[in-house]
Amino acid sequence: MSRTLARDLHSHISKSVTIQGWLHKKRQLGAIAFLVIRDRSGLIQVVIDEPKEQAKLDGLQVGTIMEVTGTVVEEPRAALGAELHQPTLTILNPILDVGPIEIDKQIDHKPENLETLFENRVINMRNPKEGAIFKIQSAVGDGIREYLKSQDFTEFHSPKLLAEPTEGGAEVFKLDYFGKTATLAQSAQFYKQIMVGAFERVFEFGATYRAEPSMTTRHMTEFITVDGEMGFIESFQDILDILSGLMNATSDHLWTHCAPELAMWKATKPVLTAKLPEVTLKELHALVLKETGQDFTKEKDPTPSEERFITEYSAKHWQSEAVFITGFPASEMKFYHYQSPTDPEVAVRADLIFRGVEIVTTSQRENSYPKLLEQLSKIGDPEHPGFRYYLQAFKFGLPPHAGFGLGLERLTQKMLGLNNVKEATIFPRDTGRLVP
Amino acid sequence: MSRTLARDLHSHISKSVTIQGWLHKKRQLGAIAFLVIRDRSGLIQVVIDEPKEQAKLDGLQVGTIMEVTGTVVEEPRAALGAELHQPTLTILNPILDVGPIEIDKQIDHKPENLETLFENRVINMRNPKEGAIFKIQSAVGDGIREYLKSQDFTEFHSPKLLAEPTEGGAEVFKLDYFGKTATLAQSAQFYKQIMVGAFERVFEFGATYRAEPSMTTRHMTEFITVDGEMGFIESFQDILDILSGLMNATSDHLWTHCAPELAMWKATKPVLTAKLPEVTLKELHALVLKETGQDFTKEKDPTPSEERFITEYSAKHWQSEAVFITGFPASEMKFYHYQSPTDPEVAVRADLIFRGVEIVTTSQRENSYPKLLEQLSKIGDPEHPGFRYYLQAFKFGLPPHAGFGLGLERLTQKMLGLNNVKEATIFPRDTGRLVP
Numbered sequence: 111m112s113r114t115l116a117r118d119l120h121s122h123i124s125k126s127v128t129i130q131g132w133l134h135k136k137r138q139l140g141a142i143a144f145l146v147i148r149d150r151s152g153l154i155q156v157v158i159d160e161p162k163e164q165a166k167l168d169g170l171q172v173g174t175i176m177e178v179t180g181t182v183v184e185e186p187r188a189a190l191g192a193e194l195h196q197p198t199l200t201i202l203n204p205i206l207d208v209g210p211i212e213i214d215k216q217i218d219h220k221p222e223n224l225e226t227l228f229e230n231r232v233i234n235m236r237n238p239k240e241g242a243i244f245k246i247q248s249a250v251g252d253g254i255r256e257y258l259k260s261q262d263f264t265e266f267h268s269p270k271l272l273a274e275p276t277e278g279g280a281e282v283f284k285l286d287y288f289g290k291t292a293t294l295a296q297s298a299q300f301y302k303q304i305m306v307g308a309f310e311r312v313f314e315f316g317a318t319y320r321a322e323p324s325m326t327t328r329h330m331t332e333f334i335t336v337d338g339e340m341g342f343i344e345s346f347q348d349i350l351d352i353l354s355g356l357m358n359a360t361s362d363h364l365w366t367h368c369a370p371e372l373a374m375w376k377a378t379k380p381v382l383t384a385k386l387p388e389v390t391l392k393e394l395h396a397l398v399l400k401e402t403g404q405d406f407t408k409e410k411d412p413t414p415s416e417e418r419f420i421t422e423y424s425a426k427h428w429q430s431e432a433v434f435i436t437g438f439p440a441s442e443m444k445f446y447h448y449q450s451p452t453d454p455e456v457a458v459r460a461d462l463i464f465r466g467v468e469i470v471t472t473s474q475r476e477n478s479y480p481k482l483l484e485q486l487s488k489i490g491d492p493e494h495p496g497f498r499y500y501l502q503a504f505k506f507g508l509p510p511h512a513g514f515g516l517g518l519e520r521l522t523q524k525m526l527g528l529n530n531v532k533e534a535t536i537f538p539r540d541t542g543r544l545v546p
Numbered sequence: 547m548s549r550t551l552a553r554d555l556h557s558h559i560s561k562s563v564t565i566q567g568w569l570h571k572k573r574q575l576g577a578i579a580f581l582v583i584r585d586r587s588g589l590i591q592v593v594i595d596e597p598k599e600q601a602k603l604d605g606l607q608v609g610t611i612m613e614v615t616g617t618v619v620e621e622p623r624a625a626l627g628a629e630l631h632q633p634t635l636t637i638l639n640p641i642l643d644v645g646p647i648e649i650d651k652q653i654d655h656k657p658e659n660l661e662t663l664f665e666n667r668v669i670n671m672r673n674p675k676e677g678a679i680f681k682i683q684s685a686v687g688d689g690i691r692e693y694l695k696s697q698d699f700t701e702f703h704s705p706k707l708l709a710e711p712t713e714g715g716a717e718v719f720k721l722d723y724f725g726k727t728a729t730l731a732q733s734a735q736f737y738k739q740i741m742v743g744a745f746e747r748v749f750e751f752g753a754t755y756r757a758e759p760s761m762t763t764r765h766m767t768e769f770i771t772v773d774g775e776m777g778f779i780e781s782f783q784d785i786l787d788i789l790s791g792l793m794n795a796t797s798d799h800l801w802t803h804c805a806p807e808l809a810m811w812k813a814t815k816p817v818l819t820a821k822l823p824e825v826t827l828k829e830l831h832a833l834v835l836k837e838t839g840q841d842f843t844k845e846k847d848p849t850p851s852e853e854r855f856i857t858e859y860s861a862k863h864w865q866s867e868a869v870f871i872t873g874f875p876a877s878e879m880k881f882y883h884y885q886s887p888t889d890p891e892v893a894v895r896a897d898l899i900f901r902g903v904e905i906v907t908t909s910q911r912e913n914s915y916p917k918l919l920e921q922l923s924k925i926g927d928p929e930h931p932g933f934r935y936y937l938q939a940f941k942f943g944l945p946p947h948a949g950f951g952l953g954l955e956r957l958t959q960k961m962l963g964l965n966n967v968k969e970a971t972i973f974p975r976d977t978g979r980l981v982p
Contacts, residue, residue: 505641536704
């Protein structure tokens with residue numbers, strides 16, 4: 111048996127082929143039965159007029175695994191441009207139960223329905239439009255990886271089981287580790303900086319854990335971060351250029367490889383400049399005050415409404431749906447940030463806002479051992495095991511470097527135009543959800 | 547400033563270039579100083595005769611970050627075929643401390659030195675030969691991913707935070723999750739089977755956690771598994787063919803892309819047949835008895851010495867350093883295994899032994915809901931949240947499928963010919979080690 115996939119059906123017109131897949135839909139019109147069979151590449155319509163073949167379907171439900179041998183007939187009204195006639199059916203795995211949802215129906219992503227969506231994920235991922243989200247997520251990952259490799263970045267894997275918390279102790283998951291306490295990594299920050307010492311340019315696709323009790327459209331307790339770090343930068347601009355390149359390359363990769371899946375969601379290709387525009391926080395506050403009358407000038411971070419505002423503004427005036435916000439106050443930064451000698455009050459940091467949401471945060475790091483030690487000593491003990499090994503990398507030489515963290519699910523979400531990051535996560539985790 | 551990398555030096559003979567990197571080695575021979583500068587692509591020799599330039603190095607140690615502008619001179623004795631003369635040095639980050647190990651020296655991987663190796667990982671990864679291991683690991687990942695994508699597999703990410711243990715409860719890490727108990731995933735088994743229901747062919751590179759108190763050369767508490775699963779198989783042979791293809795493609799990818807790094811370890815390209823040979827456990831026991839006199843005929847698994855034996859035997863007689871062992875007793879299998887209708891005593895399973903170590907385990911899974919339910923009911927409660935969602939995938943239709951788990955670090959280890967899996971892990975985790 112040589113199996114033909116849905117996507118290849120059109121090249122077998124008038125020939126006999128064998129397909130395999132799930133019974134996706136069944137409809138009786140008078141003496142004729144119409145089946146839709148789903149395989150990994152699409153949906154195939156099968157027309158059955160033989161009563162003997164129709165009888166094989168008695169009592170069988172959607173999900174039944176079957177093989178169909180029949181003749182491919184051109185049919186302009188079918189999505190594939192062809193359908194199967196005169197079929198012979200073989201039931202490979204009969205399904206007798208009616209599923210909790212109709213796989214054939216488009217799934218509603220209204221906020222009030224999301225919990226039902228996640229609860230039924232095992233089945234609703236079989237809806238082609240729903241499954242498309244995760245094909246696209248896979249391609250987002252490919253696009254990013256391909257681009258970073260083209261820029262000479264090396265991929266690595268850092269451990270997620272850590273000795274003791276260093277940053278933000280309250281939001282860390284703790285576990286018993288053979289009688290000691292271990293914690294789950296909140297970021298790959300220290301590891302990626304350490305790796306710069308050997309490989310200069312590194313990245314990781316890694317799980318990130320946050321014991322944050324926030325239930326928002328942006329937060330989860332487990333998610334995938336693309337962590338990148340780059341040594342021997344001439345200036346902070348180098349990492350912004352990498353991120354501009356990454357956004358453009360990933361968007362191009364997606365629209366080259368996932369056109370049918372993107373079309374299902376009516377996703378529009380992001381409008382992006384080769385070099386993404388930049389706006390300072392101060393300029394943003396002033397713009398918002400001028401254009402909307404809202405006064406956020408005392409805020410040390412852009413507000414969610416400002417993130418939405420600047421995307422629209424940037425799309426209209428700067429031809430880019432992604433925009434860097436710079437000019438954050440240095441006082442808000444972590445101990446490892448690089449203090450600019452010319453403007454010590456302003457952080458060498460940027461947030462990348464894409465379609466209304468922050469998807470990347472990036473900054474330059476302090477690479478001088480004495481300066482880092484001084485900055486660390488204000489907030490923690492350099493002999494703490496969580497800092498000791500990290501500091502070795504600096505004591506024995508790190509070049510000027512900057513890095514970024516990019517949320518894979520958030521980028522997928524915004525490429526598709528979804529409202530909640532969990533819609534772009536196949537099995538989301540939050541304070542209330544550990545299943546499926 | 548346009549920076550030239552070590553790997554490009556040979557194409558700038560007689561020209562002036564600027565390089566940047568770490569001071570890797572310093573040697574004074576009479577009035578002349580010889581430096582070796584390391585960048586991400588290699589080592590560059592610099593010859594300094596100017597006393598003024600030499601003086602810039604006073605008190606500076608290995609690890610110092612510097613920029614050197616000089617003339618490229620052909621030098622057949624240098625590894626790059628060229629070196630830098632008449633240099634001007636700029637110190638970007640002076641290092642004043644002497645490191646804990648000599649980066650320039652080859653690092654000893656004797657078993658008794660491994661703890662020292664891991665303790666000093668932050669620095670010893672800068673030794674080019676040591677760093678080569680992790681460049682190779684990155685390329686092993688690329689080779690696998692490229693091959694699986696060429697076979698129409700979709701990559702996914704499953705959560706590692708799970709509700710409650712289902713399999714092997716004793717070896718599971720538990721943590722407090724907002725007042726409930728969560729566990730860390732011991733495998734992506736259930737998720738990859740669920741994913742077959744939508745995508746047919748899936749894979750994940752995911753962290754795997756085992757709270758096993760074993761201190762062997764093969765075990766860690768955290769490692770990366772490549773989990774693959776494939777639906778609509780005609781027979782178990784389909785997944786063995788995928789694994790044969792994967793091994794060959796990955797080996798080819800490595801020897802195409804990492805020749806210099808592999809040469810540092812004197813790694814030899816694996817001898818592999820296009821279709822890897824198979825031997826049953828019974829045949830293996832008989833062979834070992836006949837050839838060595840050792841009687842393992844009562845063992846239900848191959849012993850470590852048998853795994854080493856069969857690799858050598860297979861290389862000699864079957865022209866392959868990778869070999870499948872089949873014919874395991876069905877009684878040893880997990881509840882989800884597929885019971886062969888023709889030979890219910892024998893598991894539809896294979897272990898892939900590569901250079902003396904099991905790197906893959908693969909099996910066919912039961913896909914009939916009533917049969918799976920029956921098998922599960924003997925060992926657990928189908929209503930347990932750890933099983934309930936998993937069972938939905940079967941209740942509403944899964945095709946015949948088989949899958950595999952491949953240890954990324956083990957494969958890297960054996961491609962390089964290392965003795966301990968931890969040598970192929972940048973920051974290994976075991977019962978005693980949570981740092982760096």
